[in-house]
Amino acid sequence: MGAQTEIHASAYAGAFTEPVFQSQAVFRALMDAMARPGTIAPLGASASPPAPLGAGAGAIALTLCDDGTPVWLSPALANSSVPAWLSFHTGAPLTDVKPEARFIFVxxxxxxxxxxxxxxxxxxxxxxxxxxxxxxxxxxxxxxLVATGPGIKHETIISPVGLPGIFLTLSAENRALFPRGVDLILVAGTNILCLPRTTRLRRREI
Known part of the structure; x- marks a missing residue:
């Protein structure tokens, strides 16, 4: 009963305190970061979702997700209070069918x-x-890593920590599909770095 009560309570807490202002701030930050790939930017607002979803990712979910945007969650997120939190605050339906998802959270x-x-x-x-x-x-x-492409003057250097070992391969395969492909938002705390499908990455040669 205790665990159920905790899950139930956590689904109601942790959203924006000023939803209109904060969601507008996050949306502007996301659009600016997508237009300037590789640039680290603050989101301008944070949320307090259930673990293991972070403050920044929670703010992005509150801003972008609604009842018309199916969401796929990584196993750790799916097996937590996050689905109930997302459902209560955004109305976004969860899906296990990856091609149906508009947003993916890992x-x-x-x-x-x-x-x-x-x-x-x-x-x-x-x-x-x-x-x-x-x-x-x-x-x-x-x-x-060296990033080049639209929105980047010449090139920019990024150095994220925690990317999967095959990330450059995944990125190159995604870039080759243009104009198709997924867009990527990297989040650490309440800061973001966007890598749209148009961005090309390579290891920096020393």
Whole structure:
């Protein structure tokens, strides 16, 4: 009974205290970060979702998810109070069918499925693709990667910590599908770094 009460209570708490203002701030931050790939940006608001969903990822979920956006959660998130929290605060339906999901949330350290398992859009409607929200340990301090592409003047260096070992392969395969493909939001705390499908990554040569 105690565990059930805890899950029930956590589903009601932790949303925005000023929903209109905070969701607008997060949406602007996301749009700006997508327009400037590789740039670390603060979200401007945070949430307090149940663990293991982080404050930044929770804020993104509150801002982007609604009853028309099916969500796929990594196993650790799916087996927590997060589904109840998302349902109560956003109305977003959860799906186990990866191609149906509009948004994908993966907890820090969780296994990242192949991007091509999710909705990639079509040549005619590339916007009908999924957005992957991936929590990681840090947005800087790791191995340096060179990012190039639209929205980046010449090139920019990123150094996230906590990406899966096959990330560059996943990214290259995703980039090759353009204009189809998923867009990626890396989250650490309440900071984000966006890597849309147009961004090309390579290891920095020293």
């Amino acid at each position: 907890d820090a350290g969780g296994i990242v499925p192949g991007f091509d398992q999710f909705a990639l859009g079509t040549q005619e409607y590339p916007d009908r693709s999924a957005t992957l929200v991936l929590e990681i340990a840090s947005l800087e301090g790791g191995a340096e």
